[in-house]
Amino acid sequence: MVWSPHRPWWERYQPVSYKLISRSGSEQEFADMVERCNKVGVRIFVDAVINHMTGDSGIGVGIADSTFNTYEQSYPAVPYSIHDFNSKEKCGTQSGNIENYNNVNEVRNCRLVSLLDLDQSKSWVKDRIRDYLNHLIRLGVAGFRVDASKHMWPDELKAIVESLNDLPETHFGAGQRAFVFTEVIDMGGEPITKYEYTGIGRVTEFLYGMKLGEVFRRWNNQKLEYLQFFGESWGMLPSGYAWTFVDNHDNQRKHGGGGDMVLTFWEPRVYKMANAFMLAWPYGYTKVMSSYYWYPREDTDVGPPADSYGNTNTVPINDDGSCGGNWACEHRWRQIRNMVAFRNLVHGTAVENWWGRGDQIAFSRGRKGFLAINNDYSQTMSGEFYTGLPEGFYCDCISGDMLGSGDNAYCTGQTLSVNSMGRTHINIRSDSENPMIAIHVDYKL
Numbered sequence: 504m505v506w507s508p509h510r511p512w513w514e515r516y517q518p519v520s521y522k523l524i525s526r527s528g529s530e531q532e533f534a535d536m537v538e539r540c541n542k543v544g545v546r547i548f549v550d551a552v553i554n555h556m557t558g559d560s561g562i563g564v565g566i567a568d569s570t571f572n573t574y575e576q577s578y579p580a581v582p583y584s585i586h587d588f589n590s591k592e593k594c595g596t597q598s599g600n601i602e603n604y605n606n607v608n609e610v611r612n613c614r615l616v617s618l619l620d621l622d623q624s625k626s627w628v629k630d631r632i633r634d635y636l637n638h639l640i641r642l643g644v645a646g647f648r649v650d651a652s653k654h655m656w657p658d659e660l661k662a663i664v665e666s667l668n669d670l671p672e673t674h675f676g677a678g679q680r681a682f683v684f685t686e687v688i689d690m691g692g693e694p695i696t697k698y699e700y701t702g703i704g705r706v707t708e709f710l711y712g713m714k715l716g717e718v719f720r721r722w723n724n725q726k727l728e729y730l731q732f733f734g735e736s737w738g739m740l741p742s743g744y745a746w747t748f749v750d751n752h753d754n755q756r757k758h759g760g761g762g763d764m765v766l767t768f769w770e771p772r773v774y775k776m777a778n779a780f781m782l783a784w785p786y787g788y789t790k791v792m793s794s795y796y797w798y799p800r801e802d803t804d805v806g807p808p809a810d811s812y813g814n815t816n817t818v819p820i821n822d823d824g825s826c827g828g829n830w831a832c833e834h835r836w837r838q839i840r841n842m843v844a845f846r847n848l849v850h851g852t853a854v855e856n857w858w859g860r861g862d863q864i865a866f867s868r869g870r871k872g873f874l875a876i877n878n879d880y881s882q883t884m885s886g887e888f889y890t891g892l893p894e895g896f897y898c899d900c901i902s903g904d905m906l907g908s909g910d911n912a913y914c915t916g917q918t919l920s921v922n923s924m925g926r927t928h929i930n931i932r933s934d935s936e937n938p939m940i941a942i943h944v945d946y947k948l
Protein backbone atom coordinates (compact mmCIF):
# COMPACT_ATOMS: atom_id res chain seq x y z
CA MET A 504 0.00 0.00 0.00
CA VAL A 505 1.07 3.55 -0.70
CA TRP A 506 -0.09 6.01 1.94
CA SER A 507 1.44 9.15 0.54
CA PRO A 508 -0.28 10.16 -1.62
CA HIS A 509 -3.24 8.25 -0.18
CA ARG A 510 -3.79 4.97 -2.07
CA PRO A 511 -2.97 6.41 -5.54
CA TRP A 512 -4.12 4.57 -8.69
CA TRP A 513 -0.49 3.74 -9.57
CA GLU A 514 0.01 1.83 -6.29
CA ARG A 515 -1.16 -1.17 -8.31
CA TYR A 516 1.95 -0.81 -10.46
CA GLN A 517 4.38 -1.49 -7.61
CA PRO A 518 4.08 -5.22 -6.88
CA VAL A 519 5.27 -6.68 -3.55
CA SER A 520 4.29 -10.26 -4.49
CA TYR A 521 2.41 -12.23 -7.14
CA LYS A 522 -0.45 -12.99 -4.77
CA LEU A 523 -3.85 -12.27 -6.27
CA ILE A 524 -4.98 -10.22 -3.30
CA SER A 525 -5.41 -6.45 -3.49
CA ARG A 526 -7.71 -3.64 -2.54
CA SER A 527 -9.91 -5.01 -5.32
CA GLY A 528 -10.49 -8.21 -3.35
CA SER A 529 -9.24 -11.72 -2.62
CA GLU A 530 -7.97 -14.45 -4.92
CA GLN A 531 -11.23 -16.36 -4.46
CA GLU A 532 -13.28 -13.31 -5.47
CA PHE A 533 -11.02 -12.84 -8.51
CA ALA A 534 -11.30 -16.51 -9.54
CA ASP A 535 -15.07 -16.36 -9.08
CA MET A 536 -15.32 -13.24 -11.24
CA VAL A 537 -13.27 -14.81 -14.05
CA GLU A 538 -15.43 -17.94 -13.94
CA ARG A 539 -18.70 -15.97 -14.07
CA CYS A 540 -17.39 -13.88 -16.98
CA ASN A 541 -16.11 -16.85 -19.00
CA LYS A 542 -19.50 -18.52 -18.53
CA VAL A 543 -21.15 -15.64 -20.41
CA GLY A 544 -18.41 -15.24 -23.02
CA VAL A 545 -16.70 -12.25 -21.41
CA ARG A 546 -12.92 -12.75 -21.53
CA ILE A 547 -10.68 -11.36 -18.78
CA PHE A 548 -7.22 -9.93 -19.50
CA VAL A 549 -4.83 -9.19 -16.68
CA ASP A 550 -2.56 -6.15 -16.51
CA ALA A 551 0.75 -7.90 -15.75
CA VAL A 552 3.35 -5.77 -13.98
CA ILE A 553 6.48 -7.88 -14.46
CA ASN A 554 9.21 -5.35 -15.25
CA HIS A 555 9.70 -4.22 -11.67
CA MET A 556 8.64 -4.40 -8.04
CA THR A 557 8.29 -1.37 -5.73
CA GLY A 558 10.08 1.97 -5.55
CA ASP A 559 13.41 1.95 -3.71
CA SER A 560 12.26 3.97 -0.78
CA GLY A 561 11.62 1.70 2.07
CA ILE A 562 10.67 -1.25 4.12
CA GLY A 563 7.09 -2.18 4.22
CA VAL A 564 4.32 -4.62 4.62
CA GLY A 565 2.32 -4.96 1.45
CA ILE A 566 -1.17 -6.35 1.35
CA ALA A 567 -1.69 -9.90 2.65
CA ASP A 568 1.29 -9.45 5.03
CA SER A 569 3.76 -9.63 2.16
CA THR A 570 6.76 -7.98 3.74
CA PHE A 571 9.50 -6.48 1.61
CA ASN A 572 12.72 -4.63 2.16
CA THR A 573 14.00 -2.47 -0.68
CA TYR A 574 17.38 -1.86 1.01
CA GLU A 575 18.02 -5.59 0.93
CA GLN A 576 16.12 -5.79 -2.38
CA SER A 577 14.15 -8.67 -0.91
CA TYR A 578 10.52 -9.68 -1.56
CA PRO A 579 10.14 -12.93 0.41
CA ALA A 580 6.56 -13.50 -0.76
CA VAL A 581 7.77 -14.32 -4.29
CA PRO A 582 10.66 -14.82 -3.30
CA TYR A 583 13.00 -12.33 -4.96
CA SER A 584 16.38 -11.34 -3.56
CA ILE A 585 19.11 -8.95 -4.63
CA HIS A 586 20.38 -11.43 -7.29
CA ASP A 587 17.10 -11.13 -9.18
CA PHE A 588 17.38 -7.39 -9.82
CA ASN A 589 19.52 -5.50 -12.31
CA SER A 590 22.60 -4.25 -10.50
CA LYS A 591 23.88 -0.70 -10.72
CA GLU A 592 26.83 -2.10 -12.68
CA LYS A 593 24.56 -3.70 -15.28
CA CYS A 594 22.57 -0.48 -15.46
CA GLY A 595 25.57 1.82 -15.70
CA THR A 596 24.06 5.12 -14.58
CA GLN A 597 25.16 7.04 -11.51
CA SER A 598 21.68 6.93 -9.91
CA GLY A 599 20.75 3.41 -11.00
CA ASN A 600 17.65 4.96 -12.57
CA ILE A 601 16.93 5.53 -16.26
CA GLU A 602 18.45 8.90 -17.04
CA ASN A 603 18.57 8.91 -20.83
CA TYR A 604 15.73 7.43 -22.90
CA ASN A 605 18.05 7.45 -25.92
CA ASN A 606 20.18 4.73 -24.36
CA VAL A 607 18.42 1.43 -25.02
CA ASN A 608 20.45 -0.44 -22.36
CA GLU A 609 19.48 2.09 -19.69
CA VAL A 610 15.81 1.93 -20.60
CA ARG A 611 15.82 -1.87 -20.10
CA ASN A 612 18.46 -2.41 -17.40
CA CYS A 613 17.94 0.59 -15.09
CA ARG A 614 15.19 1.51 -12.68
CA LEU A 615 12.15 3.22 -14.15
CA VAL A 616 11.45 6.16 -11.81
CA SER A 617 13.31 4.31 -9.02
CA LEU A 618 11.28 1.09 -9.27
CA LEU A 619 13.44 -1.97 -8.50
CA ASP A 620 14.16 -3.47 -11.91
CA LEU A 621 13.86 -7.25 -12.33
CA ASP A 622 16.50 -9.05 -14.42
CA GLN A 623 14.50 -11.17 -16.85
CA SER A 624 17.73 -12.74 -18.14
CA LYS A 625 17.85 -14.75 -14.90
CA SER A 626 16.04 -18.11 -15.09
CA TRP A 627 14.80 -17.70 -11.49
CA VAL A 628 13.04 -14.47 -12.49
CA LYS A 629 11.69 -15.99 -15.71
CA ASP A 630 10.36 -18.96 -13.71
CA ARG A 631 8.64 -16.82 -11.07
CA ILE A 632 6.98 -14.66 -13.75
CA ARG A 633 5.95 -17.73 -15.73
CA ASP A 634 4.45 -19.34 -12.62
CA TYR A 635 2.53 -16.12 -11.88
CA LEU A 636 1.07 -15.91 -15.40
CA ASN A 637 0.36 -19.66 -15.56
CA HIS A 638 -1.55 -19.37 -12.27
CA LEU A 639 -3.74 -16.71 -13.89
CA ILE A 640 -4.16 -18.89 -17.01
CA ARG A 641 -5.29 -21.77 -14.77
CA LEU A 642 -7.96 -19.46 -13.31
CA GLY A 643 -9.33 -18.87 -16.82
CA VAL A 644 -7.70 -15.56 -17.78
CA ALA A 645 -7.54 -15.19 -21.60
CA GLY A 646 -4.42 -13.05 -21.86
CA PHE A 647 -2.32 -10.19 -20.62
CA ARG A 648 -1.50 -6.54 -21.02
CA VAL A 649 2.25 -6.48 -20.37
CA ASP A 650 2.92 -3.24 -18.51
CA ALA A 651 6.09 -1.22 -19.25
CA SER A 652 7.20 -3.63 -22.02
CA LYS A 653 9.51 -0.90 -23.37
CA HIS A 654 11.60 -1.52 -20.24
CA MET A 655 12.15 -5.21 -20.96
CA TRP A 656 14.24 -6.83 -23.69
CA PRO A 657 11.85 -8.10 -26.40
CA ASP A 658 13.57 -11.48 -26.72
CA GLU A 659 13.49 -12.09 -22.94
CA LEU A 660 9.81 -11.09 -22.84
CA LYS A 661 9.07 -13.28 -25.87
CA ALA A 662 10.78 -16.26 -24.19
CA ILE A 663 8.56 -15.83 -21.13
CA VAL A 664 5.36 -15.53 -23.21
CA GLU A 665 6.26 -18.57 -25.33
CA SER A 666 6.92 -20.66 -22.21
CA LEU A 667 3.36 -20.18 -20.89
CA ASN A 668 0.83 -23.01 -20.76
CA ASP A 669 -2.00 -23.23 -23.29
CA LEU A 670 -5.30 -21.76 -22.14
CA PRO A 671 -7.62 -24.26 -20.38
CA GLU A 672 -9.40 -26.42 -22.93
CA THR A 673 -12.69 -26.23 -20.99
CA HIS A 674 -13.16 -22.52 -21.66
CA PHE A 675 -11.13 -21.97 -24.83
CA GLY A 676 -10.87 -25.25 -26.75
CA ALA A 677 -7.61 -27.11 -27.41
CA GLY A 678 -4.25 -25.50 -28.17
CA GLN A 679 -5.28 -21.87 -27.59
CA ARG A 680 -2.60 -19.37 -26.53
CA ALA A 681 -2.88 -16.37 -24.24
CA PHE A 682 -3.69 -13.16 -26.13
CA VAL A 683 -0.88 -10.72 -25.33
CA PHE A 684 -0.74 -6.93 -25.60
CA THR A 685 2.53 -5.16 -24.86
CA GLU A 686 2.50 -1.59 -23.59
CA VAL A 687 5.20 0.34 -25.46
CA ILE A 688 4.94 4.12 -25.13
CA ASP A 689 6.43 5.15 -28.49
CA MET A 690 5.32 8.35 -30.14
CA GLY A 691 8.52 8.59 -32.14
CA GLY A 692 11.79 10.22 -31.16
CA GLU A 693 13.23 7.36 -29.09
CA PRO A 694 15.54 4.55 -30.32
CA ILE A 695 13.24 1.92 -28.79
CA THR A 696 10.24 1.47 -31.04
CA LYS A 697 6.89 -0.31 -31.03
CA TYR A 698 8.11 -2.35 -34.03
CA GLU A 699 10.53 -4.31 -31.81
CA TYR A 700 7.60 -5.87 -29.95
CA THR A 701 5.29 -6.96 -32.80
CA GLY A 702 6.67 -10.54 -32.60
CA ILE A 703 5.17 -10.96 -29.10
CA GLY A 704 1.55 -9.87 -29.69
CA ARG A 705 -0.47 -6.71 -30.25
CA VAL A 706 1.36 -3.50 -29.38
CA THR A 707 -0.08 -0.24 -28.01
CA GLU A 708 -0.31 2.40 -30.73
CA PHE A 709 -0.19 5.65 -28.71
CA LEU A 710 -0.17 7.80 -31.87
CA TYR A 711 -3.74 6.66 -32.56
CA GLY A 712 -5.35 8.44 -29.60
CA MET A 713 -3.06 11.45 -29.99
CA LYS A 714 -3.94 11.92 -33.67
CA LEU A 715 -7.65 11.24 -33.17
CA GLY A 716 -7.68 13.85 -30.41
CA GLU A 717 -5.88 16.36 -32.64
CA VAL A 718 -8.34 15.79 -35.49
CA PHE A 719 -11.52 15.95 -33.41
CA ARG A 720 -10.24 19.04 -31.56
CA ARG A 721 -9.49 20.56 -35.01
CA TRP A 722 -5.99 21.50 -33.80
CA ASN A 723 -3.11 22.23 -36.18
CA ASN A 724 -5.51 22.53 -39.12
CA GLN A 725 -6.53 18.91 -38.85
CA LYS A 726 -9.88 18.07 -40.47
CA LEU A 727 -12.15 15.04 -40.16
CA GLU A 728 -11.90 14.38 -43.91
CA TYR A 729 -8.18 13.60 -43.49
CA LEU A 730 -9.20 10.44 -41.62
CA GLN A 731 -9.97 8.79 -44.98
CA PHE A 732 -6.49 7.23 -44.86
CA PHE A 733 -6.19 6.99 -41.07
CA GLY A 734 -3.88 4.08 -40.44
CA GLU A 735 -0.34 2.88 -41.19
CA SER A 736 0.32 5.84 -43.51
CA TRP A 737 0.04 8.13 -40.44
CA GLY A 738 3.19 6.50 -39.01
CA MET A 739 1.28 3.90 -37.09
CA LEU A 740 1.79 0.14 -36.81
CA PRO A 741 0.37 -2.18 -39.48
CA SER A 742 -3.29 -2.67 -38.53
CA GLY A 743 -2.83 -6.34 -37.56
CA TYR A 744 -0.29 -5.45 -34.85
CA ALA A 745 -1.95 -2.31 -33.49
CA TRP A 746 -3.78 -2.08 -30.18
CA THR A 747 -5.70 1.18 -30.34
CA PHE A 748 -7.58 3.36 -27.86
CA VAL A 749 -8.80 6.94 -27.57
CA ASP A 750 -7.23 7.28 -24.12
CA ASN A 751 -5.80 5.03 -21.40
CA HIS A 752 -5.52 5.04 -17.60
CA ASP A 753 -2.26 6.95 -17.73
CA ASN A 754 -2.65 9.53 -20.48
CA GLN A 755 -6.24 10.45 -19.49
CA ARG A 756 -4.58 12.17 -16.49
CA LYS A 757 -1.76 13.79 -18.38
CA HIS A 758 -1.46 17.51 -18.86
CA GLY A 759 1.18 19.13 -21.00
CA GLY A 760 3.00 17.58 -23.91
CA GLY A 761 0.91 15.26 -26.07
CA GLY A 762 -1.31 14.79 -23.04
CA ASP A 763 -3.55 17.78 -23.81
CA MET A 764 -4.47 16.26 -27.18
CA VAL A 765 -5.94 13.11 -25.66
CA LEU A 766 -9.75 13.03 -25.42
CA THR A 767 -11.32 11.67 -22.25
CA PHE A 768 -14.71 11.10 -20.60
CA TRP A 769 -14.35 14.56 -19.06
CA GLU A 770 -15.35 15.91 -22.49
CA PRO A 771 -18.21 13.48 -23.26
CA ARG A 772 -19.56 14.96 -26.52
CA VAL A 773 -16.34 14.87 -28.54
CA TYR A 774 -15.21 11.73 -26.68
CA LYS A 775 -18.25 9.83 -27.96
CA MET A 776 -17.54 11.04 -31.49
CA ALA A 777 -13.94 9.83 -31.39
CA ASN A 778 -15.04 6.47 -29.97
CA ALA A 779 -17.74 6.12 -32.63
CA PHE A 780 -15.14 6.70 -35.33
CA MET A 781 -12.63 4.32 -33.72
CA LEU A 782 -15.23 1.57 -33.43
CA ALA A 783 -16.49 2.01 -37.02
CA TRP A 784 -12.99 2.22 -38.52
CA PRO A 785 -11.35 -1.11 -39.48
CA TYR A 786 -7.83 -0.26 -38.23
CA GLY A 787 -6.35 -2.06 -35.20
CA TYR A 788 -7.70 -3.99 -32.22
CA THR A 789 -9.71 -1.42 -30.28
CA LYS A 790 -9.95 -0.85 -26.53
CA VAL A 791 -12.81 1.13 -24.99
CA MET A 792 -11.68 2.88 -21.80
CA SER A 793 -13.70 2.61 -18.60
CA SER A 794 -12.88 5.09 -15.84
CA TYR A 795 -13.93 6.71 -12.60
CA TYR A 796 -14.41 10.41 -11.83
CA TRP A 797 -11.62 11.69 -9.60
CA TYR A 798 -11.60 14.93 -7.61
CA PRO A 799 -10.01 17.38 -7.74
CA ARG A 800 -9.45 16.73 -11.43
CA GLU A 801 -5.95 18.27 -11.21
CA ASP A 802 -4.84 15.60 -8.75
CA THR A 803 -3.49 12.94 -11.09
CA ASP A 804 -2.76 10.50 -8.25
CA VAL A 805 -6.32 9.90 -6.99
CA GLY A 806 -7.23 6.22 -6.89
CA PRO A 807 -10.58 4.51 -7.56
CA PRO A 808 -13.70 5.06 -5.43
CA ALA A 809 -12.96 3.30 -2.13
CA ASP A 810 -14.23 2.75 1.40
CA SER A 811 -12.47 4.25 4.43
CA TYR A 812 -9.97 1.35 4.48
CA GLY A 813 -9.01 2.04 0.86
CA ASN A 814 -10.79 -1.02 -0.51
CA THR A 815 -12.17 -0.36 -3.99
CA ASN A 816 -15.95 0.05 -4.02
CA THR A 817 -18.23 -2.17 -6.03
CA VAL A 818 -19.79 -0.51 -9.08
CA PRO A 819 -23.49 0.38 -8.56
CA ILE A 820 -25.53 0.03 -11.79
CA ASN A 821 -28.42 2.52 -12.17
CA ASP A 822 -31.82 1.60 -13.64
CA ASP A 823 -30.86 3.19 -16.98
CA GLY A 824 -27.76 0.97 -17.18
CA SER A 825 -25.32 3.73 -16.32
CA CYS A 826 -22.99 3.51 -13.31
CA GLY A 827 -23.18 5.39 -10.02
CA GLY A 828 -20.69 5.91 -7.22
CA ASN A 829 -18.34 8.10 -9.29
CA TRP A 830 -17.73 5.31 -11.81
CA ALA A 831 -17.79 6.76 -15.35
CA CYS A 832 -18.32 3.40 -17.13
CA GLU A 833 -17.88 4.87 -20.63
CA HIS A 834 -18.34 1.34 -21.98
CA ARG A 835 -21.98 1.51 -20.84
CA TRP A 836 -22.78 4.83 -22.54
CA ARG A 837 -25.40 4.05 -25.20
CA GLN A 838 -23.44 5.61 -28.10
CA ILE A 839 -20.29 3.64 -27.19
CA ARG A 840 -21.99 0.36 -26.20
CA ASN A 841 -23.96 0.36 -29.48
CA MET A 842 -20.90 1.16 -31.59
CA VAL A 843 -19.15 -1.89 -30.08
CA ALA A 844 -22.03 -3.97 -31.47
CA PHE A 845 -21.63 -2.10 -34.79
CA ARG A 846 -17.91 -2.98 -34.89
CA ASN A 847 -18.52 -6.64 -34.19
CA LEU A 848 -21.24 -6.81 -36.84
CA VAL A 849 -19.25 -5.18 -39.67
CA HIS A 850 -16.01 -7.09 -38.90
CA GLY A 851 -14.29 -8.16 -42.14
CA THR A 852 -16.00 -5.60 -44.38
CA ALA A 853 -14.11 -2.78 -46.09
CA VAL A 854 -14.68 0.97 -45.91
CA GLU A 855 -16.80 1.99 -48.91
CA ASN A 856 -18.65 5.07 -50.17
CA TRP A 857 -16.34 7.47 -48.32
CA TRP A 858 -17.64 11.04 -48.34
CA GLY A 859 -15.67 13.84 -46.69
CA ARG A 860 -15.91 17.61 -46.66
CA GLY A 861 -13.95 19.51 -44.03
CA ASP A 862 -15.20 18.31 -40.68
CA GLN A 863 -18.08 16.26 -42.04
CA ILE A 864 -17.61 12.60 -43.08
CA ALA A 865 -19.71 9.58 -43.93
CA PHE A 866 -18.79 6.05 -44.95
CA SER A 867 -20.12 2.50 -45.14
CA ARG A 868 -18.69 -0.78 -43.98
CA GLY A 869 -19.48 -3.14 -46.86
CA ARG A 870 -23.23 -3.54 -47.08
CA LYS A 871 -23.63 -3.89 -43.30
CA GLY A 872 -23.20 -0.51 -41.65
CA PHE A 873 -23.09 3.23 -42.27
CA LEU A 874 -21.76 6.11 -40.11
CA ALA A 875 -21.99 9.87 -40.59
CA ILE A 876 -20.30 12.43 -38.30
CA ASN A 877 -20.68 16.20 -38.34
CA ASN A 878 -17.81 17.85 -36.46
CA ASP A 879 -18.18 21.19 -38.27
CA TYR A 880 -18.40 24.03 -35.76
CA SER A 881 -21.43 25.60 -37.45
CA GLN A 882 -22.63 23.98 -40.70
CA THR A 883 -25.51 21.48 -40.64
CA MET A 884 -24.64 18.24 -42.48
CA SER A 885 -27.60 17.54 -44.74
CA GLY A 886 -28.29 15.77 -48.01
CA GLU A 887 -28.77 12.35 -49.54
CA PHE A 888 -26.04 9.80 -48.88
CA TYR A 889 -25.43 6.38 -50.36
CA THR A 890 -25.34 3.92 -47.46
CA GLY A 891 -24.71 0.60 -49.23
CA LEU A 892 -27.53 -0.84 -47.09
CA PRO A 893 -30.61 -2.72 -48.37
CA GLU A 894 -33.86 -0.74 -48.64
CA GLY A 895 -35.76 -0.38 -45.37
CA PHE A 896 -36.15 1.49 -42.09
CA TYR A 897 -33.22 1.59 -39.66
CA CYS A 898 -32.89 2.59 -36.03
CA ASP A 899 -30.02 5.03 -35.47
CA CYS A 900 -27.91 3.35 -32.77
CA ILE A 901 -26.36 6.65 -31.67
CA SER A 902 -29.63 8.34 -30.68
CA GLY A 903 -31.41 5.22 -29.48
CA ASP A 904 -31.76 1.48 -29.05
CA MET A 905 -33.89 -0.93 -31.05
CA LEU A 906 -36.12 -2.73 -28.57
CA GLY A 907 -38.61 -5.53 -29.00
CA SER A 908 -38.20 -7.94 -31.90
CA GLY A 909 -39.74 -8.95 -35.20
CA ASP A 910 -42.87 -6.99 -36.09
CA ASN A 911 -43.04 -5.19 -32.77
CA ALA A 912 -39.44 -3.98 -32.84
CA TYR A 913 -39.25 -0.23 -32.26
CA CYS A 914 -36.55 2.44 -32.07
CA THR A 915 -36.14 4.67 -29.02
CA GLY A 916 -34.18 7.16 -31.13
CA GLN A 917 -34.26 8.44 -34.70
CA THR A 918 -35.40 6.18 -37.54
CA LEU A 919 -33.85 6.57 -41.00
CA SER A 920 -35.30 5.23 -44.21
CA VAL A 921 -33.03 3.81 -46.94
CA ASN A 922 -34.64 3.87 -50.39
CA SER A 923 -34.37 1.28 -53.17
CA MET A 924 -31.21 3.03 -54.37
CA GLY A 925 -29.57 2.52 -50.95
CA ARG A 926 -29.74 6.25 -50.22
CA THR A 927 -30.88 7.96 -47.05
CA HIS A 928 -31.54 11.58 -46.17
CA ILE A 929 -29.32 12.99 -43.44
CA ASN A 930 -29.75 16.16 -41.42
CA ILE A 931 -27.22 16.51 -38.59
CA ARG A 932 -27.11 19.93 -36.91
CA SER A 933 -23.68 21.04 -35.71
CA ASP A 934 -25.12 21.95 -32.29
CA SER A 935 -26.61 18.49 -31.78
CA GLU A 936 -25.59 16.76 -28.54
CA ASN A 937 -24.43 13.73 -30.53
CA PRO A 938 -23.80 15.03 -34.08
CA MET A 939 -23.64 11.64 -35.74
CA ILE A 940 -25.81 8.80 -36.99
CA ALA A 941 -24.99 5.11 -37.30
CA ILE A 942 -27.21 2.45 -38.86
CA HIS A 943 -26.58 -1.22 -39.54
CA VAL A 944 -28.37 -4.35 -40.70
CA ASP A 945 -29.01 -5.65 -37.14
CA TYR A 946 -30.93 -2.45 -36.46
CA LYS A 947 -33.28 -2.84 -39.42
CA LEU A 948 -36.88 -2.37 -38.28
Ligand SMILES: O=C(/C=C/c1ccc(O)c(O)c1)N[C@@H](Cc1ccc(O)cc1)C(=O)NCCCOc1c(-c2ccc(O)c(O)c2)oc2cc(O)cc(O)c2c1=O
Pocket residue numbers: 513516517552558615616617618650651653686688753
Ligand atom coordinates in the same frame (compact mmCIF):
# COMPACT_ATOMS: atom_id res chain seq x y z
O1 LIG B 1 2.44 8.38 -13.18
C1 LIG B 1 2.79 7.39 -12.58
C2 LIG B 1 2.56 6.04 -13.14
C3 LIG B 1 2.48 5.95 -14.46
C4 LIG B 1 2.19 4.70 -15.16
C5 LIG B 1 1.82 3.52 -14.52
C6 LIG B 1 1.55 2.38 -15.28
C7 LIG B 1 1.67 2.41 -16.66
O2 LIG B 1 1.43 1.32 -17.42
C8 LIG B 1 2.08 3.62 -17.29
O3 LIG B 1 2.20 3.62 -18.64
C9 LIG B 1 2.33 4.73 -16.56
N1 LIG B 1 3.46 7.45 -11.39
C10 LIG B 1 3.69 8.74 -10.79
C11 LIG B 1 4.09 8.60 -9.34
C12 LIG B 1 5.35 7.84 -9.17
C13 LIG B 1 5.29 6.48 -8.98
C14 LIG B 1 6.41 5.74 -8.73
C15 LIG B 1 7.63 6.42 -8.64
O4 LIG B 1 8.78 5.76 -8.34
C16 LIG B 1 7.73 7.81 -8.86
C17 LIG B 1 6.56 8.51 -9.12
C18 LIG B 1 4.77 9.52 -11.54
O5 LIG B 1 4.84 10.72 -11.40
N2 LIG B 1 5.60 8.79 -12.36
C19 LIG B 1 6.67 9.42 -13.13
C20 LIG B 1 6.17 9.68 -14.57
C21 LIG B 1 5.48 8.42 -15.15
O6 LIG B 1 6.49 7.39 -15.28
C22 LIG B 1 6.07 6.05 -15.22
C23 LIG B 1 6.01 5.28 -16.38
C24 LIG B 1 6.38 5.72 -17.70
C25 LIG B 1 6.06 6.98 -18.19
C26 LIG B 1 6.43 7.32 -19.49
C27 LIG B 1 7.15 6.43 -20.28
O7 LIG B 1 7.54 6.76 -21.59
C28 LIG B 1 7.45 5.18 -19.79
O8 LIG B 1 8.12 4.32 -20.61
C29 LIG B 1 7.09 4.80 -18.51
O9 LIG B 1 5.62 3.95 -16.31
C30 LIG B 1 5.30 3.36 -15.15
C31 LIG B 1 4.92 2.01 -15.17
C32 LIG B 1 4.60 1.40 -13.97
O10 LIG B 1 4.23 0.09 -13.98
C33 LIG B 1 4.66 2.08 -12.76
C34 LIG B 1 5.03 3.43 -12.74
O11 LIG B 1 5.09 4.10 -11.58
C35 LIG B 1 5.36 4.08 -13.95
C36 LIG B 1 5.76 5.48 -13.98
O12 LIG B 1 5.80 6.14 -12.89
Ligand SMILES: [Ca+2]
Pocket residue numbers: 554610611612613620621654655
Ligand atom coordinates in the same frame (compact mmCIF):
# COMPACT_ATOMS: atom_id res chain seq x y z
CA1 LIG C 1 13.63 -3.41 -16.91
